[in-house]
Amino acid sequence: MPELTSILSLAAIGAIAGFINIMAGGGSALTMPALIFLGLDAATANGTNRIAILLQSIVAVITFKKGKYSQFKLSIKMAFMTLPGGIIGAWAAVTISQELFKILLGLVMIGVVASMLIPRKSTTFESPKTNPQWTIYIAMLAIGFYGGFMQAGVGFFLMAAMHYILRITLVRINMHKVFIVLLYTIPALSIFIYFGNVDFSLGIALAIGNATGGWLAVRLQIRKGDKIIRHVLIAAILIMAAKLLGIF
Numbered sequence: 001m002p003e004l005t006s007i008l009s010l011a012a013i014g015a016i017a018g019f020i021n022i023m024a025g026g027g028s029a030l031t032m033p034a035l036i037f038l039g040l041d042a043a044t045a046n047g048t049n050r051i052a053i054l055l056q057s058i059v060a061v062i063t064f065k066k067g068k069y070s071q072f073k074l075s076i077k078m079a080f081m082t083l084p085g086g087i088i089g090a091w092a093a094v095t096i097s098q099e100l101f102k103i104l105l106g107l108v109m110i111g112v113v114a115s116m117l118i119p120r121k122s123t124t125f126e127s128p129k130t131n132p133q134w135t136i137y138i139a140m141l142a143i144g145f146y147g148g149f150m151q152a153g154v155g156f157f158l159m160a161a162m163h164y165i166l167r168i169t170l171v172r173i174n175m176h177k178v179f180i181v182l183l184y185t186i187p188a189l190s191i192f193i194y195f196g197n198v199d200f201s202l203g204i205a206l207a208i209g210n211a212t213g214g215w216l217a218v219r220l221q222i223r224k225g226d227k228i229i230r231h232v233l234i235a236a237i238l239i240m241a242a243k244l245l246g247i248f
Helices: 004-023 028-037 042-066 072-095 098-116 135-149 154-166 170-194 200-224 226-244
Strands: none
Touching (some): 042 170, 042 200, 135 170, 170 200
16 A cells, blocks of 8 residues: 555646646656656556546546537547557557567657647637548547557647647647547556556546646636647646756
């Protein structure tokens, strides 16, 4: 049984990560190292993190709905595009060697930061295209695989795909994003549980924090709109870059 200080610290980290995840992405870059620091191997940290992602996503979807932000028909359509990739990705994550997974995790963290630093032209489109381009199907399948395999930074890829292919505003992107992540996380978490790669005590503590941070993030987005999301994106870039550079 984890110590109380570990549980409280993990919940606090989870709150920050949940806020970042819902606003932008990359919160798992905080929670994964925290779980490993508490003694979990990389594969179990990866699986345990999914409990927090699941609860965080449930809370976010409900909060968006209460704030009159929902478009379930399109959310469900895109979410089902990610399912095959999510299942295959999670299966791959629990079957590869620990050494290879650690190397891939490190490379992905660097790649996530690099992708965040690429300048992008902002747009203010209010509604999605009626018929999504065929590229969205390929993008969602690939993102589903990555999300099932790694999760860390998947929010950035989802935001980029929807922003540039469907051309919708950031708040609505996040509205769809949380539903997509919720759906593919269910089979992904089931696979990690089946292979014994989940620590429920730490996972529940982390989930409480993530859900709290996620709830706050949705409330702020509904009130402040795209502007607050852009600010958090910048903050997320700085935090991840500083961490990878060993500044803290």
